[in-house]
Structures are given as structure tokens and as C-alpha cells.
Amino acid sequence: MTTTTLDFDTIKTQEYLVNMGPQHPSTHGVLRLVLKLEGEIVHNVDPVVGYIHSGIEKMCESLAYHQIPHLTDRMDYLSAHMNNEAVALCVENALQIEVPDRVKVIRTIMAELQRLASHQLWWCVMGMDMGALTTFFYGLRDRELILDIFEETCGARLTLNYSTPGGVMFDIHPNFQKRVKDFIKYFRAKLPEYNQLLSGNVIFRERTIGIGHLSQKDAIAWGVTGPSGRASGFACDVRKHHPYSAYDRVNFNEILRTEGDTYARYQARVDEMSESLDIIGQLIDNIPEGDHQVKMKGIIKLPEGEFYQRVETARGELGVFIVSDGKKNPYRVKFRSPGFSNLAALNHMSKGVKIADLVAIMSTLDLVIPDIDR
Amino acid sequence: MAFDIYDFTSLTSSIHEGLATFLPPVGVLVAEWLLVGISVLLFVAVFGLILVYLERKVCALFQQRLGPMRVGKWGLLQTVADFIKLLMKELITPNKADKFLYNLAPFIVIIVTFMAIAAIPFAKGLQAIDFDIGVLYVSAVASLGVIGILLAGWSSNNKYSLIGAMRSGAQIISYELSVGLSLITMIILAGSMQISEIIQAQSTGWFIFTGHIPAIIAFIVFLIAGTAETNRGPFDLAEAESELTAGFHTEYSGIKFAFFFLAEYVNLFIVSAMATVLFLGGWMPFHVGSFEGFNAVMDFVPPIFWFFGKVMFVIFVIMWFKWTFPRLRIDQILTLEWKYLLPINLLNILLMTLIVLMGWHF
Numbered sequence: 036m037t038t039t040t041l042d043f044d045t046i047k048t049q050e051y052l053v054n055m056g057p058q059h060p061s062t063h064g065v066l067r068l069v070l071k072l073e074g075e076i077v078h079n080v081d082p083v084v085g086y087i088h089s090g091i092e093k094m095c096e097s098l099a100y101h102q103i104p105h106l107t108d109r110m111d112y113l114s115a116h117m118n119n120e121a122v123a124l125c126v127e128n129a130l131q132i133e134v135p136d137r138v139k140v141i142r143t144i145m146a147e148l149q150r151l152a153s154h155q156l157w158w159c160v161m162g163m164d165m166g167a168l169t170t171f172f173y174g175l176r177d178r179e180l181i182l183d184i185f186e187e188t189c190g191a192r193l194t195l196n197y198s199t200p201g202g203v204m205f206d207i208h209p210n211f212q213k214r215v216k217d218f219i220k221y222f223r224a225k226l227p228e229y230n231q232l233l234s235g236n237v238i239f240r241e242r243t244i245g246i247g248h249l250s251q252k253d254a255i256a257w258g259v260t261g262p263s264g265r266a267s268g269f270a271c272d273v274r275k276h277h278p279y280s281a282y283d284r285v286n287f288n289e290i291l292r293t294e295g296d297t298y299a300r301y302q303a304r305v306d307e308m309s310e311s312l313d314i315i316g317q318l319i320d321n322i323p324e325g326d327h328q329v330k331m332k333g334i335i336k337l338p339e340g341e342f343y344q345r346v347e348t349a350r351g352e353l354g355v356f357i358v359s360d361g362k363k364n365p366y367r368v369k370f371r372s373p374g375f376s377n378l379a380a381l382n383h384m385s386k387g388v389k390i391a392d393l394v395a396i397m398s399t400l401d402l403v404i405p406d407i408d409r
Numbered sequence: 410m411a412f413d414i415y416d417f418t419s420l421t422s423s424i425h426e427g428l429a430t431f432l433p434p435v436g437v438l439v440a441e442w443l444l445v446g447i448s449v450l451l452f453v454a455v456f457g458l459i460l461v462y463l464e465r466k467v468c469a470l471f472q473q474r475l476g477p478m479r480v481g482k483w484g485l486l487q488t489v490a491d492f493i494k495l496l497m498k499e500l501i502t503p504n505k506a507d508k509f510l511y512n513l514a515p516f517i518v519i520i521v522t523f524m525a526i527a528a529i530p531f532a533k534g535l536q537a538i539d540f541d542i543g544v545l546y547v548s549a550v551a552s553l554g555v556i557g558i559l560l561a562g563w564s565s566n567n568k569y570s571l572i573g574a575m576r577s578g579a580q581i582i583s584y585e586l587s588v589g590l591s592l593i594t595m596i597i598l599a600g601s602m603q604i605s606e607i608i609q610a611q612s613t614g615w616f617i618f619t620g621h622i623p624a625i626i627a628f629i630v631f632l633i634a635g636t637a638e639t640n641r642g643p644f645d646l647a648e649a650e651s652e653l654t655a656g657f658h659t660e661y662s663g664i665k666f667a668f669f670f671l672a673e674y675v676n677l678f679i680v681s682a683m684a685t686v687l688f689l690g691g692w693m694p695f696h697v698g699s700f701e702g703f704n705a706v707m708d709f710v711p712p713i714f715w716f717f718g719k720v721m722f723v724i725f726v727i728m729w730f731k732w733t734f735p736r737l738r739i740d741q742i743l744t745l746e747w748k749y750l751l752p753i754n755l756l757n758i759l760l761m762t763l764i765v766l767m768g769w770h771f
Contacts, residue, residue: 053568060654075572075739166642166736172472238643238735390572390652391738 050078057086061164061394064404066378068397075389080382084375088408095368100126100335101200103368108194110372111406113156114348116142116149119198124279125344125355126200129337136281137325138202140318143281144215145188145197146346147311151222152181153349154308157401161301162233164398165242170232177225184214200335202328215319219312226309234305243298247384247396250295257380261351261373263400266303267295273347285317297392300399334363350374350401374406415711418534445537449526453675458488460674464728471732498663503566506660510564515661515668517557522675524550529682530604532692532713543604544592547683548585551638554676555581558640558647561669562657573656576739577647580637583746584644587634590754591627594761595687598624608691615690621769623761628688630750630757632726635680637742639673642731646739681723685716689723692716 056067065086071079091106098106100122107118120142127134155178162170182192187208189197197204233239249259254267264271272289274282290306292299337359345354351373358367377400385393424444428437462477462485469476477484502511528543530536540546555578562574598620599607610616616624637644648656658669685691692712696704737745763769 051568061652075576162735166645167734168468168642169472169732172474176473232733233735236735238737238741241741242735242738389738389740391646391736394652 048073061397062404063160063402066402066404066407068381070390070393072390077385077388077390077393080385080393082378082381084378084404084407086408087405089405091409092368092370095365097364099363100337100365101331103365104199105196107370108196109405110370110409111348111350111353111374111403112193113153113403114149114350114353115193115195116145116197117346117348118353119196120146120280121344121346121348121353121355123198123200124346125342125357126335126337128344129340129342129357129359130200130335132201132329132331134202134329135325135327136323138327138329139281140322141203141207141327142198143285144315144318144322145185145195145203146280147314148181148184148215149195150349151308151311152178152185153401154304154311155181157304157349157398158229158233161395161398164394165233165239167233167236167239170229173228173232177222180218180221184211184218187211187214199328201331202326206327207322212319212322215315219316219319223309223312226305226312229305229308234302240298242392243296243301243395243399244294245296245298246388246392247297247300247399248295249380249384251293253380253383254295257383258376259351259380260376261347261349261401262290262303262307263300263377264351265290266292266299266399268293271352273345273352277345279344279346281318282314285314287314297395297399304399304401336361336363337365345371348373350403350406351377370409372406372409374400374402374404378402378407416533421534445527449523449537453523453526453671456678457671457674458492460678460724461488461491461670463724464674467725467728468732471729492667495667496664500665501660501662503660505566507564507566510560511660512665514557514561514564515665515672517560518554518672519668521550521554521557522672522679524553525679526675528604529679530608530686530691531716532711535713536605539603539605541601541603544596544602544607544683544687547679548589548592551676551679552581552585554672557672558657561661565657565660567660569653569655570657570659573647573653573659577640577657579739580644580646580742581640583743584634584637584750587630587746587750587754588638590751590758591631591634592683592687594623594627594754594758595620597758597761597765599687600765604686604691608686608693611690611693614696615688615693617688620761621764623757623764624688626753626757627761628684630754631684631688632723634746634750635684636727636730637746639676639680639727641673641677641727643734643736644742645731645736646742677724677727678720681720681727682716684723685719689719690715 050071050073053070053072054067055070056062057065062068067083067086069081069083070077089109091110094106095103104119104122107122108115110118155174159171159174162168185195186192188211189195189204249267251268254264254269259267259269260271268291270276270289270291275289287310290303290310292303337357339359339361342357342359343354345352352371353373354371356369356371357365360366381397381400385396388396425437425441428440432440465487466476477487480487480490502508525547527537528540528547558577558581559574562570562577595616596602598616599610601607601610617628640647648658653659658666661669692715694707694710694712694715696707
């Protein structure tokens, strides 16, 4: 009688490639990841960007300076206001215009509201990526109130286009202060609910603590900024270290954590929401009287030279670099977008984790794809 | 035709006698097979639709939404409309799929659910087959479903499907143990595997009350393992939407997708029905010791309402899990089973045996 035995030397396992995206529920847009997997374990992540490249930097070269903010909305659409503000600040600095205090304070309040809205949406999606679908509706419920405030202020809910070189497009609505104060009161009460639903959940903690570690050294080396970088202990808050607008007149803590894992990145953002509420709370009663705009010339011409301005968006450090040759259009514009640098660290963080962890890590980087592709 | 809502045996026997008056014995048997088959088919279709509607309403409740509201009053016809839409969809078979297995898989999954329903007792006398090994039969048949899922994943020629199917295989086979062991715990208490006898044994008190601590532990373990076996959240790794798009049924469309979808909900019903039969007294009304008046009021509610009421309660609890918890990771899900649930279960069986041997149960 012959017996067949399995010869385990001849049976081999092999790595295989999976295309995650460009159409995939958890890449949040048209990001494509080429995964090298061994079973469930991720060996390599190769992000392929450019599916939604829209040539914003090139388009800027043929636009006047007051038109550029219209395009920057569309980069990181979840922090549209900060993107507008970055260009406005850059142009104002180049022209050495001092905007009224009122503008500075309004811009800061709007930026913090935008940060809250962005973090709320991130929180919804984080839960959804982890399989807890209910979080999505809790987050959107609260975000809607901020969008309503935006709508009343400037008519837009997503691509605000509120900040322009020289000031803000319109003065704030008479209801603005009251509604913002109502919102702060409302959201302070709701924030513990966020922690109850996700932060304290056993499954959530098991899945995030110790996963996707990024050390402080690596965070600096890869240029991971924003809450993701600060979760690794990289003190990179532009608002704190290079204050612009009205950030020099408010007290707030830079949320720094040392763990650098998925949970730390999660918690950093949740804590940042309450800091944002603090900042708005300090400013909302002290909006100085004055003009909402500086009278600008019809055609803005920047002096010859190179100008750089950075701001802290909800995702990290956004840099605007303008090279001017003295004409009415910039010679060259370059955006240093936070998403692009943060995405670069993804492969480093997700070596050896499971597919499910990769999704969670990607979620804590809070990627917005048009911000990466521009 | 005799009809008694408290005891369906009179109805079934009168149908049997009615058929026997004009048909030969073989004809009666065939006619009864057909009747039972059609009723099970109808039940699965209608109850599946109701469950889908309920799930959408329950999740809307948790998510501060209204859920379907447009089609019919309160959206009652929404699932019917969805089902008609699915019927009209094109059936797509991927180019390099294994055509035979690809087309077979959804049928295996749905047939298995029909087979399991045959042994579910809806009320006194309303049970298609009352095996003397009923509990074993249900758990054996229910575990066949994994074959359909594995085939679907393998034959689709899609890496996401394959990963989903492999996850599902590992998960269902592991949790089969816990389901089986918690069933065994209750069988020890009941002293029988026949479903009708198990229910009869609970006429004085449901097992979850009379079985001491082991019965409660077994109930919790059964709920967890049952949820995992039906591939529902937080154990829905096989179709983990955010990771694998739709897992093993990514490539299926139209009615074949509907089969997987329907089977998931009918499996949910089967798990809840088994929990009801083994722990919550099946169709037995709720009695409290010697409160005669209270017991008489409880007896007045027909058994079929008791059964469905309890099943709906268990289904609601399982839906509650799904819409609250994040999903587990594959290694955590297996750790939970092999390192926690299995040892707990084995100890629990010992405890239950001790209690039954010493006669400590009520």
C-alpha cells in the first residue's frame, strides 16, 4: 500500500499584491495603495498618488493674487479656511500690509471652527473604518451645526472662500457670536459622548494601542506634522511656535503625546477638539471693532522675490511658497501640503501589521486626497 | 378544519386527515412535503424581508435617523422594492471565475438555512421535523454554510473575496466549537436532544432561570459565538466593508447577492431561535412560581407570540452589538475563541454536570 505524504519543502507560500484603491471604501478618495501581503500581514505599502491631480500650482501661475484662494479651497476641502488664510497671509506679508485686529480674530475663530469640523468628520470616518458605523452619524450631527454657522457667515458650507488678501470677504453676521457660543456650550456637552463611544471601548483600544508606531525621530525625518506628528512627541504646532493671525493672544496647550501609536494619534485629535473650543471661547467675546478689510488695489502686484508662509491646518503644516517677478501673476507657486508628507510615512508605520490595522493607521493620518495630489 | 392557536397539532392532523380522504398514503406524504416546503420557503422570504427592514429601522434608531420612510407607510415596502430591484439586476460572472462553483455557492448557503429552519419549533405542533437529535441536527446543518462562503470566495477569482472567505472559514469553524459546547451544556441540563422535549422540560421555568450560573454563562457564550457564526458585526470580518470592500460576495450581483444577504438574516433568525429554544423556554409562556393569576394571564398569550417575541428580543440584542461595537481583528477574534471562550465553556460544562449530578438545579 502506498501512502501519499505531503512534502512541506515543496509547498511554498508567496507574497501577493493587492491593489487597494483607487476605488476603495477606506482610502477616502482616489488614493491607490499597492499592498504586498503575506496572508493577512502587510509587508509593503506603495502609495500611488495623482489620480485626482488637478494642476492647482500650475493654474495659480496664470491667476491674479486675489483669485488664488478660490483654488486653494479645493486642495484640502476639509480645512478650506486655513488654506485660504495661508495664501492671504502670504500675500499680505509680501506687501507688508497690517490687517485690522478684527480680521485677525475673525480668521482665527473661523480657522478653529474649521478645525473642529474637520476633526469631527475625521472622528466619524475613523469609527467607520474600524467597523463602528454609528459614530458616523454622531459626528455629522455636530459638524452640521458648524457648517450652518459657515453658511450664515459667508454663504458656503464647504469651500468657504472667506479669507482673501487684505481681510475677509464679508463682515460676520450679527448672529455669529451667539451661534458660536451656543455651539461651544452644546459641543462641550457632546464631547464626552465621543469618548464613550470609541475611546473607552475595549475593542477599539485593543485594536489601536501599540499599533502603527512612529517614533519622534521618524516623525521628524518623514516630516509628519499636525496631530499625527504631535502624537509622536514632535512639537510642530505652527500656531504655537510661529503664531500668525490672533494665535499670539490666546492661551492654549499644544497637545503632545509620546506613544506615537494609532491610539495616540486618535487621542491627540480628540484632545485638540477641546483645545479648539477653548481658543474660540477666549476670542468670541473679544472681537475688536473695525473694518473687515483693508482697501486693496484692483490688481495686486507683489514685489520681486520669494515669499513663504505657513499655517497649521487640521492635518498639519501647510506651506505656501510664492516666487514673484513683480507682475500681476505669480511666477511660481508651491504648496507644501501636510497630507503628502504624512502619507509618505505610511509604509514605514505599517510594516508587519494586519490589513485591518493598515486601515486604522491610514485613518489616523487623516488623509484628504486632493490635498496630496493638488 | 380544526384550528386552535394554542396547539397547532389539531390543525396539522386535520390537514393530514383531509388529504388522506382523497389521496393514497404516498400522495399524502408528497402533498405534505410540498406544503411544508412551500411554507418554509414563504416564511424565509417574508421573514427575511421583515428582518432587513427591522435592521434598517433599528440601526436608524441608534444613529438618530428615521431609516427608510418613503416607500409605503413608514417605508414598509422599502425592502420589497429593494428585492424587486435585485431580481431585475444582471447576473455578472467574472471572466476567470470557476463558473460551476461560483454559481453553486449561493445555493449552498441558502439551502442550508432552509434545512435548519425545518427543525425550528414555532409553536406547539408547528415544527416541520421533530428529530430526536434536533439540536445536533441544527448545529450540524448550520455549519455547512461555511462551505458556500469558502466556495464563493475561492471561485470569484478576486483576492478580496479570497481573503474574506479564508477569514470566514477560520472564524466560523472556531466559533462552531463554542456554539456546540454551550449547546452541550444545555443538553446536559435538559437530558435530551429532542427540541420538543427540551421545550417541554422548561414548562415549569426557563432554563436560563433554572440552570443556575452555568446556564447564564452558556447563554452569554452562545450569543457571542452565535453572532460570530452568522458573520455579523462586531465579527463581520468576512465582509469587512472598510477593508475588503464586501469580502466573499464582492463579485456577486442580483439575486445571487440577494441569496447571501437573505441567508445572513435567516441565519440570524436561526441563532436567535436556538437561543430561545434552549435558554428562554421556546414557546413556553413566562411563569412566576405560584402566582396563579399572573400565570393565567401569561398563558392567555398564544405560544407563537411568545416564540416570536423572544426571538425578536434576541435579534434586537444582536443588532445592538452590531451597531455599537467596532470590528475585531482576525487574530483577536481567534484569540477570543481559543483562549477565552473555549476554556470557559469546558469549565462551564463541568460545572453544569456537577449541578445536574447533585440535583442542585431548580
